[in-house]
Amino acid sequence: MLLGIDVGSVAIKVVLMDAGHKVLEHYYKRIKGRPLQMVRDILADVLGRHDRGDIAAVCTTGAGGRLVAELLNGVFVNEVIAQYMGAMSFDKGVRTVIDIGGEDSKLILIEEDEASGGTVVSDFAMNTVCAAGTGSFLDQQATRLGVSIEDEFAELALKSETPPRIAGRCSVFAKTDMIHLQQEGTPVYDIVAGLCYAMARNFRSNVIKGAAINPLVSFQGGVAENRAMVKALAEVLDLSDDELLVHKFHSVSGAIGACLHYLSLKELPARYFEGLDKIDEFLGKPASDDGYLPRLSLKDVVLPPDDDQKPADVKAGKPLKVYIGIDVGSISTNVVAIDENAKLLSKRYLMTAGRPIDAVATGLSEVKSELPPNVIVGGVGTTGSGRYMTGELAGADVVRNEITAQATAAAFIDSSVDTIFEIGGQDSKFIGLENGAVVDFEMNKVCAAGTGSFLEEQAEKLDINIKKEFAKEAFASENPVKLGERCTVFMESSV
Numbered sequence: 001m002l003l004g005i006d007v008g009s010v011a012i013k014v015v016l017m018d019a020g021h022k023v024l025e026h027y028y029k030r031i032k033g034r035p036l037q038m039v040r041d042i043l044a045d046v047l048g049r050h051d052r053g054d055i056a057a058v059c060t061t062g063a064g065g066r067l068v069a070e071l072l073n074g075v076f077v078n079e080v081i082a083q084y085m086g087a088m089s090f091d092k093g094v095r096t097v098i099d100i101g102g103e104d105s106k107l108i109l110i111e112e113d114e115a116s117g118g119t120v121v122s123d124f125a126m127n128t129v130c131a132a133g134t135g136s137f138l139d140q141q142a143t144r145l146g147v148s149i150e151d152e153f154a155e156l157a158l159k160s161e162t163p164p165r166i167a168g169r170c171s172v173f174a175k176t177d178m179i180h181l182q183q184e185g186t187p188v189y190d191i192v193a194g195l196c197y198a199m200a201r202n203f204r205s206n207v208i209k210g211a212a213i214n215p216l217v218s219f220q221g222g223v224a225e226n227r228a229m230v231k232a233l234a235e236v237l238d239l240s241d242d243e244l245l246v247h248k249f250h251s252v253s254g255a256i257g258a259c260l261h262y263l264s265l266k267e268l269p270a271r272y273f274e275g276l277d278k279i280d281e282f283l284g285k286p287a288s289d290d291g292y293l294p295r296l297s298l299k300d301v302v303l304p305p306d307d308d309q310k311p312a313d314v315k316a317g318k319p320l321k322v323y324i325g326i327d328v329g330s331i332s333t334n335v336v337a338i339d340e341n342a343k344l345l346s347k348r349y350l351m352t353a354g355r356p357i358d359a360v361a362t363g364l365s366e367v368k369s370e371l372p373p374n375v376i377v378g379g380v381g382t383t384g385s386g387r388y389m390t391g392e393l394a395g396a397d398v399v400r401n402e403i404t405a406q407a408t409a410a411a412f413i414d415s416s417v418d419t420i421f422e423i424g425g426q427d428s429k430f431i432g433l434e435n436g437a438v439v440d441f442e443m444n445k446v447c448a449a450g451t452g453s454f455l456e457e458q459a460e461k462l463d464i465n466i467k468k469e470f471a472k473e474a475f476a477s478e479n480p481v482k483l484g485e486r487c488t489v490f491m492e493s494s495v
Contacts, residue, residue, distance in 0.1 A: 002262065003046070003055050003273065004255035005039060005074070006082070007064030010102020010135060011222055012038045013252040016046060016055075017259050021089065026252045028222065035064050036071075040279045047276075055273040059258035063104070071278040073271050077258040080124050084108050085264070086257030087218040088119065090247040095214040098233070099253070100203065100223040102135045107207050109214075125207050130447060132168055133202035135223045140457075141174060141195050145188060149226075153192055157228030160193030168198030173426065173448065176330050179353060196232035204236055215243035220253040293480040321378045322371065326363070326394060327405070328356050328386030331425020331453060335363030337371060340378070342412065346370040356386045357393065364394075381405075385427075403431055403441050411436035425452045449491075458491060 001024070006013040012035065014027040027042050058074030060066070061082040069076040083106060087097045097108035104127060111122040127133055142149040147156060157163075164181055167173040174195065181191055217239060223229050224246050234244050249256060262268065322345060327334040333352045337345045348363040368375075381398040382391040383405035391399040400408075402422075410417045411433060420431040428450045432440035448454050459466040464473060474480075483491055 001050070001055050002259040003043075003058045003074075004252075004257075004259040005058065005060045005062075005065065005068055005072075006252065006254035006258065007035055007039065007060065007062040007068050008101050008222075008254075009063050009104065010139075011251075012042060013062075013255045014039075014042050014046070015249075015252050015255040015259065016050070017256065021260065021263075023249060023252075023256065026249060026255075028251045036068070036279060036283055039068055040276055040283070043276060043279075052273055052275055057262060057268070057271050058273050059255075059262045061254050061258040065258075071282055072276075073274050073278075075258075075262050075269055075271050077261045079104075079254060080106065080108055080121060081261055082254045082257035083220060084110065084121050084257065085260040086249075086253030086255075087220060087247075089256060089260055090249075091216060091218065091245055092119075093216045094218045094245065096217040097220060098203070098217060099220045100134060100229075101221040102139070105133050105203055105207055105221075107203075107211065109211060123211070125209065125211065127207055130206075133199055133206055135221070137168070137174070137199055137202075138195060138223070138226070138229070141178065142192070144175065144178070145191065147188065147192060154226045154228040156189040157193040157196050157226075158231070159189040160187075162190065163193035163197050164190055166191070166194040166198040168195075168200075168202035173330075174198065175453070176426070180355075193228060193232075196226070196228045197236065199229065200232040200236035203233070208237075213237055213239075215239065216245055217243060218245045218247065218250075218253075220247075220250045222251050224250040293482055295478060296475055296480065319374045319376050320372055321376045323378050324364070324367075324380045324394075326360060326380070326382045326384075326387075326390055326396075327402075328352065328360060328382065328384040328390045329424050329427070330385055333359035333363055333384075333386075335360065335367050337367050352386075356390065360390055360394070402427070403429065403438060407431050407433055407436075407438045423451060425456075427451060454491070 001019075002017045004015040004017065008031075010031060012027070012029050012031060015023050016025040017023055025046065029038055029042060031038055058069070058072045059077055060069040060072070060074050061077045061079050065079075066076050068074065083097055083099045087094045087108075088110075095110045097106070097110065099106040099108070107125045108121055109123040110119050112118075113120045138153065139149050142153050147153050164186060166177045166181075178191055181194075217237070219230060219233060230244065230246055233239075234241070247253070321340055322337045323339075325334075325336045325338070329352060331352055333350045333356060334348065335350075336347045339345055346367040348366050350359045350363050352359045379397040380394050381400065382394065382396045383400050383402055384390075387399050387401070390396070406420055406422050406429065410420050415436060418433050420429070420433065422429045422431070426448050428444045430442045431438060444450055455470065456466050459470050464470050
C-alpha cells in the first residue's frame with residue numbers, strides 16, 4: 001500500500017491506496033493551527049487498522065509536505081505535478097486543472113505529447129501572496145455572516161437569482177461591500193452568491209490572465225465541494241456541465257497524485273515508512289527563540305499630553321465663524337469644526353458602516369450640538385474616498401485628495417515635518433515633504449495588509465476589543481511572535 005499526504009495551509013488530505021491504484025481510505029481534516037499534530041493523529045488512526053510494514057512508501061505534497069516527508073522518510077512531490085497526476089487518473093481527457101484550496105489556487109494547462117503518446121503539463125500559474133480567490137476568502141466571509149461554510153453556504157447561495165457584485169480582490173474590501181449590502185436589506189443568500197461570483201472573477205483575472213481554458217476542465221481542491229462555487233466558476237468561464245468535471249475524490253486529488261507520481265518513477269526510491277517516532281520527537285521540541293521579536297516600547301515616541309485632546313472651550317456671545325472639515329473614509333468618517341485661528345472646537349470620529357451619508361449627517365449634528373447657536377459657517381472642505389459625493393451634498397468650498405489634506409495639516413501643525421505615515425481603515429500612506437510641499441508619496445495597493453482593518457480582523461478572531469484591550473495586551477507581551485506581514489487571511493493561519 002501507499003500513503004499519500006497533502007499538507008495544505010488550511011487542511012490535511014490523506015489517502016491510503018493499494019497497488020492497483022484504488023483508494024482504500026481517504027481523510028480531509030482542517031489543520032486548526034496544528035498541521036503536524038493533525039498528520040500524526042490521522043496516521044495513528046490508520047495504523048490502528050493496518051500494519052506499518054504493509055505501507056511500502058509515504059508520498060507527500062503541499063505547503064508543508066517537505067517537512068512531513070523528512071520526518072516520515074517519505075518522497076516529496078511538487079504540488080503542480082501531484083494535482084496533474086490526480087486529475088489524469090480520473091479522466092484522460094482532462095486538458096485544464098483548476099485547483100482551489102484554503103490559501104492557494106492553481107491553473108494547470110495540459111497538452112498531448114506526441115513523443116510519449118501521453119500528456120504533459122504545458123504551463124501553470126498560481127495566486128500571489130494574497131488569499132483573494134481562495135477558500136479562506138469564503139471562510140472568512142461565511143464566519144462574518146454567521147453562516148456555516150460546510151452546511152449552509154452553498155445551499156443559501158444556490159437560492160439566489162440576482163447575485164450582487166462584490167469586490168473579490170481582498171477579503172477586507174469585500175467586507176465593506178457586504179456591510180453596504182446588508183444596510184440596504186440585501187438577503188444573505190444573495191450576498192453569499194455574490195461572494196462566489198466575486199471569487200470566480202478573481203481567479204479568472206489574477207490566475208488565468210487570458211490563458212486559453214480548454215475542456216475538459218477538472219475542478220479540484222476543497223472549494224470544489226461548494227456546489228455554488230462550481231456553478232459560479234462554470235458561468236464565469238463559460239463552461240457547460242459536460243465541460244467541467246468535479247470528480248469523487250476532488251478534495252484529496254493532490255494526495256492521490258503524489259502516490260501516482262511515485263509509482264510512475266522508473267526507479268522507485270527505497271523510502272520505507274518508519275512510523276511516527278520522528279514526528280513525536282519533533283513535536284516534543286521547545287519552540288525556537290527565532291520566532292520572537294523585541295518588546296513593544298514607546299520610549300522614543302513623542303505623544304500629545306492627553307491621548308484624547310479636548311476641543312477648545314466655546315462660549316456663547318458674538319457670532320462665531322467656523323470652518324468644517326469632513327473626511328469620509330472606507331471605514332471611518334471624521335468631522336471637525338475649527339475657528340479662524342485654526343483652533344479645534346469640536347470633533348467626531350464615527351464608523352462609516354457602509355452608510356457614508358448617514359455618518360456625515362450624524363457627525364455634523366453632533367458637532368453642531370457642541371457649538372453655540374450663533375455660529376456662521378465660513379467654509380467647508382471634504383477629503384477621503386467619499387469626498388466628491390460628500391462635497392456635493394454638503395456644498396463644499398474645497399474638495400481635496402487625502403495626500404494634500406494630510407500634508408497640509410501636518411505642515412501646519414509642525415513646519416519641520418518631512419515624513420508622514422498615515423494608516424487608516426483600508427488605506428496606508430507614506431508622504432515625503434520639503435518645506436511643506438509634497439515631493440513624494442506612496443499608497444497601499446488593493447490589499448488591506450498594513451491597514452487598520454488588518455488589526456481589526458485579527459482582534460475579532462481573538463475576541464479582543466480593538467479600542468479598549470488590543471494595545472494593553474500588546475504592551476503586556478514580553479515575547480512578541482513573528483507572524484509575517486502579508487494578507488489578513490494568511491495572518492490567521494500564522495496565529
